[in-house]
Amino acid sequence: MKINGSRLCLNLLIVVSLYVRIGEGQGNSILLNCGTNSTINVGGRRWVGDSATGGNVTLSSSGIEVSTSTFDGDQTYTPLYKTARVFVDSLNYTFRGAQGSYFLRLHFYPFSSENRNVNDSSFVVQANGIKLLSGFNVPDEILQKNLYIAKLGGNSSFSYLVKEFFFTVSGDVLMVEFIPAKGSFGFVNAIEIVNVENKLFVDSVSKVGSNGETSVLSLSKRGIETMYRLNVGGSPIKADEDLSLGRVWEADSSYMLTANAGSDIHTRANITYASANDTSIAPLVVYRSARTMSNTQVMEKRFNMSWKFEVDPDFDYMIRLHFCELSFDKANERIFRIYINNKTAADNFDIFKQAGGKYKAYHQDFLDMVPSVVNTLWIQLGPDPTAGAVGTDALLNGLEIFKLSRNGNLAYVGKLENPGARKTSKSVILWVSIGAGIASIVIIAASIALITCFCQKRRNKETDTKKHPPGWRPLFLLNSTANAKASLHQSLHGSMAPNRTGRRFTLAELKAATNSFEDSLIIGVGGFGKVYKGEIEDGTLVAIKRANPQSQQGLTEFETEIEMLSKLRHKHLVSMIGFCDEQDEMILVYEYMANGTLRSHIFGSNLPPLSWKQRIEVCIGAARGLHYLHTGADRGIIHRDVKTTNILLDENFVAKMADFGLSKTGPSLEHTHVSTAVKGSFGYLDPEYFRRQQLTEKSDIYSFGVVLFEVVCARAVINPSLPRDQINLAEWAMRWQRQRSLETIIDPHLKGTYSPESLTKFAEIAEKCLADEGKSRPAMGEVLWHLEYVLQVQEAWLRSINGENSFSSSQVLADHESREEVDVPEATTSDRGTDLDPKRFEDA
Template sequence: MEAKHNTLHFLSLTLISLLHFSASFTPSDNYLLNCGSSSNVSLFNRVFVGDSASGSGFVSRGRSISVTNNKTPPPNSPSPYNTARVFTSASSYSFSIKKIGTHLVRFHFSPFSAQGFDLGAANFTISVNLLVILTHAHVNETVIREYIMKIDTNVLEIVFSPLGNSGFGYVNAIEVFTAPGDLIVDNGAKLVSANVDEYRNLSSQVLETIYRINVGGSNLTPFNDTLWRFWVPDVEYLALESAAKRASTTDVPNYQSGCASREIAPENVYMTAQEMNNNNSTVGERFNITWKFPVALGGAAHLVRLHFCDIVSKSLNLLYFDVYINGYAAYRDVDLSVMATNELATPVYIDFVVDSDDSGLIEVSVGPSDLSSPMRINAILNGAEIMRMVNVSNLHAQNVSTVSKKKNIWIWVAPVAGGGFVVLCLAMVSVLLALKRKKKKKKKLKTRPSESVGWTPLRVYGGSSHSRMSERTALASPGANGYYCLRIPFAELQAATSNFDKKLIVGSGGFGMVYKAVLRDNTKVAVKRGVPGSRQGLPEFQTEITVLSQIRHQHLVSLVGYCEEQSEMILVYEYMEKGPLKKHLYGSGLPPLSWKQRLEICIGSARGLHYLHTGFAQGIIHRDIKSTNILLDNNYVPKVADFGLSRSGPCLDETHVSTGVKGSFGYLDPEYFRRQQLTDKSDVYSFGVVLFEVLCARPAVDPLVEREQVNLGEWAMQWQKKGMLEKIIDPHLVGHIKPKSLKKFGETAEKCLAEYGADRPTIGDVLWNLEYALQLQESGPRQELPEAGESNELPTNSIAPGDPSPSIRRLEDDGTGSSEINTSQVFSQLMNNDGR
């Protein structure tokens, strides 16, 4: 019944679209070429003229030949794809331009073999009016490459240049036509970074369409679009499908009151949407809907155009939401009623300009605003477009003209005949920019060089596909800490795991199964194999390698290597004999840990986390601290593991990182969840839950107990505030914990779970207090530690050499195990040497 309803709904939307198609846009310039043919053919009710026809005159110079696919074409194959023009030398097309301004230029490629040419093996570049827009094209599937650019001359010249001695180029069809004047406007786009500024002169950029998404809707073909575009569904890109709920209407959108026209996006895009699925019991009250789009790795600037139309509200001014892009708060408190001049169901769009980052993703999220009424928490998105800015490699490397207090310099290197000159110019630009950055002393993470992400997913037939890491360049250039030295052949891992024998599985998680294995050099390892053929874990895979290949610490799990052959994503770690801390606390029947062992495990874990937070310029925030991510070796030494969700911390002039919420329920910082503002205090909150988990030997979330006990953090805090924490501790610990040690441990966990991050201690402060709790457990009255510099001998449990250590502070003891700071209100405390 539901399928029938969906079919009828789709047909109704299609009919509405066709009824309005008569008002289609008529371009001043409109060239449609059927390349390699003398015949005219039809494609989506548009006539493509043969470029070999007598008097056509489009091919102006160079050597080229026409080829025809001799094989029977696939059923319903568009006829322009049965012929092609092959270029054996640099060759060009020339088009006379009637109207100066923005144009759409599309290239159609559909490879076949004919007359000695395997078109799938072609390798060439394309330039338009001397600007190279496509390099090292290797076209082995049917795709359309679309570019939006401003043409400011009366002639448009497109040059195909073969690469290599045996190289050649080809094309099946070309479109060149005038774009509507409001398709790309100069002002109004938001430059998304640490500070959101305005991006100007947008129309002067060459834009390559990477994604065009009909959010909440179905595939749209050029029949449904006045600019003859393809739109694909969004489900493939949703990070968590259950967080979203489709919305649709049969009412035609009101184009009169908004900033969008039918040429900006067709009716069908604005008549469907995804909204927050507030009925989903697996998520909390406030959450984001997130879409992840694979793009070129860090360095490329992109235009992100988001489409909105309020088809979910019953009256005005009910819907407020926030927009996040790549973790930045790109637009706060969006009010579509105001943007649509107080009309419901009115199409609007917002443009954002953003750099791709090291994750190889552009992440778009919408979520509730602080202005949202508790009874009307919602957020929507109707459509999304992502376009790569071809002649801007990096928004931070090449300053753009923005409304900003910074002095900006525009640098543009035009393609010229001498390749050496171009390299020299680029080298000079790089040096100047490096000096400028150094002068500003602005600390930034290194970004990877710009690279091609492969051919656009605007595919004529079948679903989109995206290359994995093995089809891209390496994660980073090899060097002292380069990634190449970490590679392990798939064959070796296959042998080490007896072809991934199920008997060797020692764990599992969202990424995949974990196998016990022994490498050829007799190294015992844990092999974590991602689900084959899935892109779900790709960002986590990249992040894990990025983080662990650069750090080494006795309380962080070491990465032995990785493998990304044959579409596999495999991570290889040092083997931790005793497994996760969780199974030693409850549920596995293992012998219970002593209180001293538990304290030492908490102290070691805090050391590893402290190194993450303070051992780098910006620090690293783990984002998924929990008992299953603390592993124990054969001697019960703890090591923090699983860095797939890690993020670099805020810069020196920032207080937080704005990003979509990631983590595990029961451990998630409520302030981070509400505000999507990540700090190292979010890890501290999660660690506080782990402390109570260690003390009480029960899960962070247990749905099988009474309602008030389900959430461990909340339940334990109630008993802690009553001063009766001993009532809920692990029965195995009853009578084995000294009251002062328990009191100090409970105070530490309580401060970690403060509602606001500003009220929580640093992880360094937590570390000192846990060491003090161990002292209180093992000794009588404590002594003072020597002042810093009085002794070169480190206590047994002190922070390892090389760890940035908290400064030592003198305290007074009131005799109960509670200490007050007499020099500052900072939470950290001075330890003595007793019991170390």
């Protein structure tokens, strides 16, 4: 863009007042072409230059006008986006005679110039006391939108931005104020003030998940921002096709989670509005197309059509769905459910009945609140299998999402408000870096001096060095009491330590048990070193974990595991038999688990796959172990590395949790979480823990949910060789589960061997475990209860197909619900943590 030099007044306070009587505009609307005195026709509408002398617009200050000869975008707006008004101080547009309801649309197209970098622009927009935008940067907004659509698999490309707001003006004046951030600037290309004569919104809206309860919104006192407006199943609709209000409708395909889950249909039939008051709700062209569920060639249609949207957290949202029955000519032929954010918004939804006939345009509004830690909103439609309708699919014609103001604010305050702060931050970072560099040199010099002194002392204690070398912390130092220390020293020849720390093996004994650590006996390898299968002198098979003495990697984990396993005893936790810390060695000895890891029995090996019943039983065992960890001690213990390779199976396929090296004592009563660096295994890691670095028991729940899906699907949790949307198992499985079609991707070995109801219930508890927010996930006791119910359903189904009895899921549920609490066997008073000191683990 070329800036008009005669109008550059960078340090002048610019107050532009445009006195326009709304009734004098075209169709009770005002269309302003900003940054020019020219009036042009764009999209069949007349746009008046905001600096034109005479007529409806007067300019009280020269301001800054910019122009460009190129525009890369929708050709409809090419003339309109060739000019813009730039402001470096507050800029006010004032419209008089503005009582009523209005759409306010602000048009932005990023410009380039030698004097300003549009990437550094940042400004606030307010209208009659409602903050509309804050820290607003146009290029960032456009980039984020394009990235989001690309992430969903869409190919839309936006080069300009239109922000649309709706509010009611109770007085006689509408003032739109633009305020640049300190040291920055802002701009606007065009402004629309569109009068809405018919009642577009009503105050009473159905609240999602409240069984028909409605909420009063008081919209006359609130501002509304249009977040999304989609023509579902059809082509984009331009402003000149929406004759009443000039709205733009995007195609919905870019926002669908699975594009082929819905097929588009069209009609040329005569469409009429279900109500005479709805003529401005949406243009009829929206109702001439729709999307219905695709035929997936499966016996039961349990999948959903799903749309995903990125929204601002901590706001109320009104979701407007547009319907028009295009196929069936009587009621009860197409009945479906509507889900919003995984909650039921409506069930037994019959378009024909709601609209009053075929080819009747009808809309339904819903209200839902998006919490502060969530930035997505899901819309899902799926069949209602209990309704017995002829049509086993759903239909949708259009979709709109509106954000409602909170306390006079529509702006998402999480955005950067002052680009000038970026420059300041860079200089601060530079000086901090210089200071850190100087400090590092001082620290390194001091460290060298200390190391020199330490090495000198070591040379004077060679004997002690051989016994307890650097890199390994002698085990008895982990015990704080003199009695514990003495008991360990008394066990040097293999006796069992009375404080339950386990047997202290000699290195010679463990070499004999493993044939001098023969490679053929290796049964596992980790960052700590290797695990060997061994046989001690009494013939007992053991697993021997030998750390690598040349590296300190895993030392803290070793010490943590010793502390944990020396105090914990439970049927579903792997037991530690003893240890060895002679010479340069740190070795742990465990009970031997003959059937290895759960993962090896699901995929990736030649072992026979587990049956569905066995898989449920294994998951129950692991859940019992985790439930004991979470509830056994006063503050509980968080495993922090739940995965299928840490679930081991004994000779009877009893599952036991293993590897407690990353475990952490839970928060105290006055805290909700443990703040700690993020550790865990990629693919199983709780995203909330990753984002906030706040560890809770619900982080284990998330990881266990991934395990449940891994058990069903029998594939790696991360597989980079797969298509992009299948790489992450949790995301992939959740997409199918939200469509209620998980059976499509289950392990082929399970086909025909499971009760469909048991799989449904199993998948539902796995879905709950993977909730975005930890507080929305169930406790491990609840997970365990549901898994036990799944097992009972599967067993009853197996008995029924063997002719032993008839299958009744309701009776199974009744029997299961009669249990008052979860049974956690083999956890004595001692085992439940009375001798467990949580403080010992705080630094692990």
